[in-house]
Amino acid sequence: MEALTITSVPEIFISCKKEVHYSRELILPQPALVRVMSGEVRVAAADRQYNFYEGDTVLFPRNQLGRMSKLPLDGKPCIAVSIVFRRDVLHRFYTANPVESPVFQTAGLMEFGEHPLLESLFNSLTPYFKLADALPPDLAAFKMEEAIRVLRAINKNVDQLLGWFEEPGKIDLMDFMERNFMFNLPAARFGYLTGRSLTTFKRDFKKAFNNTPEKWLTKKRLELAHYLISEQKRRPSDVYFEVGFENLSHFSFAFKKQFGYNPTATPV
Template sequence: MKVTDIKSCYIGPEISPEQFIAEHFFLYLAKGIINGYDGNKKQTIHADEYCLFFKNHLARYNKEKTENEFEKVVIIFDEAFLKKFQEKHRPTVIKFKSERAFLKLDKREWLPNFIQSLVPYYNRSGKIDKAFADIKREELLTILLKNQPELAGIFFDYGIPEKINLEAFMNKNFKFNVSIQRLAYMTGRSLSAFKRDFKEIFNEAPNRWLIQKRLQEAHFLIDKKNKKPTDIYLELGFEDLSHFSYAFKKQFGYAPTALSNK
């Protein structure tokens, strides 16, 4: 199969731009590189590789072009689709949970064949024709479950996250840029319960604690690890360099560049 035959497309609803995986999805990378991190492990996906991303996980990933090109196929397995599939096919479900957000898939013959089978369904705008979208999603999910039946325990688990240790979770995941509502959900709490428990544990409001925690980490990385501000602000959950620099100067009284150039 020639990857030049494949153009970027999404099948299913759009995925969230947050550093949170709201729905399971399958990725085929035709061109380029993706670097991902889920709080536990870094994962690099190269051209002509396949990966599953599991919902209800924090994840940060960025793309790199190769020869100024980046092409991918993303197929979303949202909950509404999964419930219809389960009702239709009645797959055997054994409870199974993945601690990781990413699962690379082996290069078996069925995966390249499936990707190649998408080519005839591209319309003139370079997208998969909607009339065939659910048919191809159903085909892919059938293939995945045939080869790895244990995935049913992940795909067809519609429960919400259970209540977990808030202090340990926050100290581990403070670098991810997600909303307080998402953090509350992931710790198995309502927003009001999250804020109440957070105040009791950290004696601080969540947003203020997150900023201070990220800035303390930034100061350490710049001062002790010789990191450049431009290399760390995104990894610490800041959306842009100017916001990071402003917050850093407000906290410490000097710009991060002054610390890195000392």
């Protein structure tokens, strides 16, 4: 299953989820600013889970790997406004406004508290969303630049995230896979995030784990699922997606093949 990318959505848009909604794995090829208007947004990363509520604003870096859930809260749907920064807009801005010191990519997302400038920015978008769910491209570019200036006025450290244009460098393959195996990504995407071509990724993976990515990932995901079901008493229907399977039937088939019994019959 392919991860969700911003090519499938407009650049500035509003979303409304009246029921609990679980996204696919989310990898943003460009940074995105998200404002929660109501409800709750949860983001599960490799090392922790983030919870955002009404009034929270978060800036997601490029190539952030995680899994997003949108949930209603207190009888209100989950409504969020997203600004996905186009590369050409960012490059044009930072060419005209170079930073004073070298830019390094920040690790993880950036959270913002309440601020008058953020309030003004998102309030200015409300009239447009009464006409449509997304802004026209030319108007979106104008609002993107305004958003960049607002964020820089609040926290100069956003330059470390917004002004980073390099591709992922080669990193420790074993460490990355051990921390991120539960995300349902194709091998080519795992390769990209570790700074490798698909061919090099498969070759290095074989050296590191003495196995193919497909077999190793299935085994790791099933082992985690077994632990969650048997030790934490979680239901298979709540676990399969969390550990990286696309649907319950495929998970149940793989689980029985691995352990010899259905996940619903896991011994205590």
